[in-house]
Amino acid sequence: xxxxxxxxxxxxxxxxxxxxxxxxxxxxxxxxxxxxxxxxxxxxxxxxxxxxxxxxxxxxxxxxxxxxxxxxxxxxxxxxxxxxxxxxxxxxxxxxxxxxxxxxxxxxxxxxxxx
Numbered sequence: 001x002x003x004x005x006x007x008x009x010x011x012x013x014x015x016x017x018x019x020x021x022x023x024x025x026x027x028x029x030x031x032x033x034x035x036x037x038x039x040x041x042x043x044x045x046x047x048x049x050x051x052x053x054x055x056x057x058x059x060x061x062x063x064x065x066x067x068x069x070x071x072x073x074x075x076x077x078x079x080x081x082x083x084x085x086x087x088x089x090x091x092x093x094x095x096x097x098x099x100x101x102x103x104x105x106x107x108x109x110x111x112x113x114x115x
Contacts, residue, residue: 005031005032005034005053005054006054007054007056010027010031010032010054012027016047016050016051016056017047020043021042021043021046024038024043024046024047024050025038025039025041025046027050028041028046028049028050032050032053032054034053035049035050035053064110064111064113066110066111066113069110070107070110070111073103073106073107073110074107076103077100077103077104077107080096080099080100080103081100083096084096084097084100
């Protein structure tokens with residue numbers, strides 16, 4: 001392949017970061033033959049390799065200041081789910097279900113606050 005590989009020459013339908021692991025592997029196998037061993041790589045390994053071949057600088061993504069809160073909420077959700085499955089009382093299950101939904105909404109808000 002004598003032509004230089006660029007993002008435009010690949011004619012991608014999606015942004016590289018939004019592509020799935022399977023799509024990235026297919027891209028490497030079909031169009032970017034410089035990357036060897038792509039079939040055994042994860043998405044976290046494929047993205048930097050593709051960006052290096054294409055000459056794309058990777059920008060530093062700032063960490064979310066709410067990461068710890070989101071993690072704690074998810075742990076609480078898992079604990080409530082196990083408690084809910086062990087409860088046979090309908091009213092108690094309903095209360096737990098509402099708490100889980102409230103926590104899920106909170107985690108979504110925290111995650112989108114950083115984006």
